[in-house]
Amino acid sequence: MTLKTKRHATALETISIVVPEEHVEIFENALGTICPTVGIFEEDPDQNFWRLEGIKDVGYGEEExxxxxxxxxxxTGIEPQLDRHATKTEGWLARTYEAFPEQEIGKRFIIRGTHLEDVPSPSHLVLTLDAGVAFGSGEHGSTRGCLIALEKIAHTNPRNILDLGCGSGILAMAAAALxxxxxxxxxxxxxxxxxxxxxxxRNGLRNLIVCEHGNGWLAPSIRKKAPFDLVFANILARPLCKMAKNLAINLAPGGKAILAGLLKTQIPMVLGAHQRQGLKLQEKIIQGSWATLILYKPEKS
Structure with missing residues (x-):
């Protein structure tokens, strides 16, 4: 395995917090408001606690x-302690690389960091991601659930596809490649x-994927391309509930929606919000504490 390192011209610091697994994504988003890279490391496997580490310029974005x-x-109702210390880029990246091994997900996908040797795999679709952007790289249950769900609905051959809240772009790339x-x-x-x-x-998919900045369903590009045959929304439970009506409106009859970012305990809340908009449950996929829902919009009678 060959590791690559990056250098930075200004002083860097690492800020870190330890949270239970069910709160990882919320606090990852919080650190991500100012940290261009956020790493996720298993802190206590028995208690299901994870350490989130963000690297940033010293003094940058304190109010945010x-x-x-x-x-x-x-x-979340919890207030984890925020620790910070000066750090060398190479040391932080080395730890991030160690926490991001190659991952085989489902029957078709391999997720590989840029720090790993690029070895062809004829039987799998290999997606390469920067290990510094850890969330959305496949190690989290919500991302894994979405990739497994994609395999399950691939035979329906959706043509117009949206990745809403794309993050690293992993789901968009998986759909385009598959x-x-x-x-x-x-x-x-x-x-x-x-x-x-x-x-x-990096993955040679620029002819198939358009990445744009936009505020959810209000984004002009989304409104222009709707309705969609397949929508990924790997976000959080409450935003998913709030957007249920817009999803139902912008999903084509017969279309599928893959929803994630919710805990198993939040399934009734998220599912109920979408069922009230006429969407139906096709399947639940459970990965650890996290759930992925495959929903569909019935064909018009």
């Missing part, structure tokens, strides 16, 4: 970080869109 962590605390169809990938965070574009280019 405070506000984001306050919001995360209000959402189905050989064009995909629209949209995220509200500009740095996520930049990372997704880089990953798309």
């Amino acid at each position: 970080l405070k506000n984001a962590l306050t919001l995360a605390t209000n959402l 189905l050989h169809k064009k995909v629209l990938a949209v995220d509200i965070e500009p740095w996520s869109v930049r990372a997704a574009k880089q990953n798309v280019i």
